[in-house]
Amino acid sequence: MKKLTSIIALTMSVIATEEVDAQSHQKGKQQNPYTLVYDGAINKNEKGKVNIHPVTxxxxxxxxxANVYTPANYDTSKKYPAVVVAHPNGGVKEQASGLYAQRLAEAGYITIAADATYQGASGGEPRHTDKPASRTEDIRGMADFITHYAGVDAGRLGILGICGGGGYTLKATQSDKRFKAVATLSMFNSGEVRRNGFQNSQLSTVQERLKQAADARADEAAGGKIKYSGVASITDEEIAKTATDLYREGYQYYYRTHSHPNSTFLYTTSSLLDLMTWDAATNMDLINQPLLMIAGSKADTKYMTDEAFAKASGAKSKELFVLDGATHIQSYWMPEYVSQAVNKLTEFYAANL
Known part of the structure; x- marks a missing residue:
């Protein structure tokens, strides 16, 4: 009991510290004209530096x-490689995907980070719909847009998918060969988790949850209220009691330290009809592009990256790069892990774009 009390006290201490950090991030976000919430975010466009261009x-x-990031001394008469960045589940372009898009622009790439359809600042109803077909189409849509952006060499297009965006990236690139180099960071297989539960913890309730999704769809069709799954808000005590690193640190990231008004853990319950019958790791043999998958050694989601990576038998080349000591969420923001990931990504894209 004494040990448990100490653990809870330590966790609450961490949360208290992160609440102070959250206040700092909130202040920074309010001051940032682009509402970017990551450290080192662009505050204004300056000549000779990486610039940000909000687009629709x-x-x-x-x-x-979406936000397009252009490299320092960007010249529309020149040709640049480009990278599409797909955001995590519940995330928006102002968080982790924006951070990586900015850092890759600093390395000389034109990048784009867009909010998924039905999510963030993008349109579409019902809000917070999270269907694999839509998320995959979002990635194709980013490719459509950025390949016609001034200065982009359409023949040198790469992609980075983070968390859920990583799973959708695997699926999109199985068929879309405009992408010449495929990378994922902390890949999350949304279909597998919605179907089986995180770490296969809900196998016994699959049919029950499918019925709930069907009932939610029926209510929508009848003009009823939209039903949502997920977490709308959470207390510090509830965060402290969350057992898995992914969700505990995720709640801290999304609801405390890097919160954004457009970001939410909610998704329509009827989305489960599509999510639960989908899987990021099927047809992995169709990926014939070079593949780089990055995951933290301490990430409790790493099993999803391992499963998908093993099935990528058709990739021109493939590499699993492990961030030693990193958890899933730490790869979104912690400087030492972000720097390692960005260095690896730039090495990968330089060799393949």
Whole structure:
């Protein structure tokens, strides 16, 4: 009991510290004209430096909100390689995907980070719909837009998918060969987890949850209220009691230290009809591009990267790069792990784009 009390006290101490950090991030976010919440975010565009360009475009009739990052001394008469960055589940372009997009722009790439359809600042109803087909189409839509952006060499297009965006990246690149180099960071197989539960913890309730999703769809069709799954808000005590690193640190990241008003852990319950019958790791043999998968050695999600990587039998080349000591969420923001990941990514893209 004494040991348990000490652990809880330590966890609460960490949360208290992160609450102070959260106040700092919130202040920075309010001051940032682009509402970027990551450390080192662009505050203003300056000549000779990496610049940010908020853009919108239409994808299947829906308005998509995105940020394009251009390298220092960007010259539209020159040709640059480009990288599409797909955000995590629940995330938005102002968080981890924006950080990596900015860091890759610092390395000389034109990059784009967009909010998924139905999410963030992008359009689409019902809000917070999270269907694999839409998320995969979002990635294709980013490719459509950025390959026609001034200065982009469409023949040198790479992609980085983070967390859930990593799973959708694997699926998109199985068929879309405009992407010449494929990378994932802390890949999360949304279908496998929604179906089986995290770390296969909900295998016994699959049919029950499928019925709940079908009932939610029926309610929507009848004009009823949209039902949501996930977490709308959470207390510090609830965070402290969360057993897994992924969710405990995820709640701290999304609801405390790097919160953004457009970011949420909610998704429509009816989305499970599509999510639970989908899997990022099927047809992995169709990826014939060079593949780089990055995951933390301490990430409790690493099993998903391992499963998918083993199935990538058709990749021109493939590498699993492990961030020693990193958990899943730490790869989103912790400087030492972000730097290691970015260095590896730039090495990978330089060799393959």
């Amino acid at each position: 475009y239409k994808l299947n009739g829906i308005t998509i909100a």
